[in-house]
Amino acid sequence: MQVKTLLLILLLLFLSACSTKEVFKPTVLGTEWENYAKSEGDLVDTSYNIALLNNKKILTTNGIVAMDIEKNQRLISHSDGWIISASIEGEVLLTSQDDINLQEKFQLKKTIASASVKGDNLAILFADNELAVYSIASKSLIFKEQGTESLVVNTQIVNPFFINDLVFFSTLNGKVVIVNLELKKKLRKVIVSAEENFNNVIYFNMIGNKVIAATGFKILSMAEKEIRVKYEIRNIVYDDKDIFITTKQGEVISLTPALELNTRIKFPFAHFLGMISDGDKLYILEKEGYMIILNKNMKDYTVHEVDMTEDGFIFIAGKTFYVADKKILIK
Numbered sequence: 001m002q003v004k005t006l007l008l009i010l011l012l013l014f015l016s017a018c019s020t021k022e023v024f025k026p027t028v029l030g031t032e033w034e035n036y037a038k039s040e041g042d043l044v045d046t047s048y049n050i051a052l053l054n055n056k057k058i059l060t061t062n063g064i065v066a067m068d069i070e071k072n073q074r075l076i077s078h079s080d081g082w083i084i085s086a087s088i089e090g091e092v093l094l095t096s097q098d099d100i101n102l103q104e105k106f107q108l109k110k111t112i113a114s115a116s117v118k119g120d121n122l123a124i125l126f127a128d129n130e131l132a133v134y135s136i137a138s139k140s141l142i143f144k145e146q147g148t149e150s151l152v153v154n155t156q157i158v159n160p161f162f163i164n165d166l167v168f169f170s171t172l173n174g175k176v177v178i179v180n181l182e183l184k185k186k187l188r189k190v191i192v193s194a195e196e197n198f199n200n201v202i203y204f205n206m207i208g209n210k211v212i213a214a215t216g217f218k219i220l221s222m223a224e225k226e227i228r229v230k231y232e233i234r235n236i237v238y239d240d241k242d243i244f245i246t247t248k249q250g251e252v253i254s255l256t257p258a259l260e261l262n263t264r265i266k267f268p269f270a271h272f273l274g275m276i277s278d279g280d281k282l283y284i285l286e287k288e289g290y291m292i293i294l295n296k297n298m299k300d301y302t303v304h305e306v307d308m309t310e311d312g313f314i315f316i317a318g319k320t321f322y323v324a325d326k327k328i329l330i331k
Contacts, residue, residue: 024250024270024288026303033291033306035329040064042325043313048114048159050078051315051322058083060097061317067100077159079116086112094122094136104136113153113172116160121181123160123167131169131177143184148173154216156202163206170201174215190226193218203236207257212243219245221259229259235275237282242296244282246272252284252294265298274316276330283330285314285321291328 041053051059052075058065060078069075073085073093086092090110094117096102111127121142122134129147134140150172158170166187169177174193179186192201193215203214211222214233221227232248242262243255250270254262271287284292289308294301309324321328 022269024267024286024290026290028303030302030304033304033328035331036307037327037329039322039325039327043315043322045075046313046315047075047077048157050075050083051313059315059317059322063317065097067095067097076112076115079159080118082117084115084117086115092122092124106134106139108132114157114159114170116162116167118162118167121162121167123162123169125157125160125169125171127172129172131171131179133167133179133181142181143179143186145177145179145186147171150197150200152197153200154198154202156200158201158204161204161206168204168211170204170213172200174199174201174217176201176204176211176213176220190220190222192220192228202233205238207238207243210257212238212257214245219243219255219259221257227259229255234272235284237275237277239277239296244275244277244296246275246284252282252298254296254298263298265294265301267292273314274321276316276319276321278319278330285323285328 041055041057043051044054045052049061053059056068065083069085072087076084076086081097082094083097084094088111090108092106092108092112094104112124113127114125116123120136122136124132128149131145133143135142153172161168165180165182167179167181171177174191176190177186178188192213193199195217199215201213201215205212209223213220214236216233218228218230231245233245234248235246237244245253250267251264253264273285273287276283280296282294282296286292289306291304291306292301306328312324315322319330
């Protein structure tokens with residue numbers, strides 16, 4: 001066989017494989033989704049618990065805040081009554097959501113990855129994985145620790161988490177660092193997973209006495225002992241009893257806080273965009289334009305066509321999916 005003919009066959013096989021990429025196709029469809037509302041604006045940027053609309057309004061998990069964000073600033077988080085934004089050069093701005101004229105500025109001269117506030121404490125995770133805590137009143141440094149830079153990360157970056165005198169930093173390289181603010185000392189560093197890329201912590205929660213943290217590769221449950229389970233995770237929710245995750249393989253999985261398997265179900269080729277827990281059901285948005293309503297026992301479900309933009313930002317607040325300029329309501 002001539003080389004040119006062989007190359008042509010290989011090219012055709014490659015193009016054929018690319019054109020037949022499998023997507024989620026439900027066998028049975030319920031009624032079309034009808035629960036929509038017009039959003040207050042078009043999503044133009046999102047962070048872990050905050051989003052920016054094209055009319056400069058800010059969408060938090062608690063509602064809408066109307067304030068101007070300077071062009072060189074990016075929204076970082078909503079924390080303890082403050083809207084936190086920062087420039088790439090490290091100018092951090094805290095603006096009170098109740099009085100936009102009340103502001104605090106920090107010139108930190110480094111790019112910010114995430115931030116949270118509790119009382120007078122501002123906890124910062126820098127883009128090079130350095131950790132720091134500052135006093136808001138005095139602008140003084142309370143604690144700092146160098147980190148190891150991560151070159152490639154997932155867009156879901158978790159903000160520092162305060163509990164009493166402790167702050168839990170979820171790093172960009174798959175670790176949770178626990179700092180005691182009273183002692184101004186690092187207590188512990190825990191590895192969630194150790195992948196080279198896209199290994200930032202994408203979920204953190206305290207469930208009872210357990211620390212629950214996850215990257216896109218593993219989920220950790222830590223109390224007296226550390227338990228890790230490997231999943232390729234897309235979304236996580238907790239409903240005061242169980243943990244629910246969706247995976248890149250199209251699975252929805254129910255776990256106990258100790259990461260014991262309750263039950264699971266698979267939707268072949270599904271690409272999940274977001275998940276909301278409500279009562280005994282999960283509402284899961286799928287990329288091809290479907291809403292899956294799944295009973296938490298994983299035995300019963302219905303699938304509904306949803307009118308949504310395929311590409312762009314998605315933000316979840318309460319019981320609502322925000323997609324482009326539209327609210328997709330679960331009730």
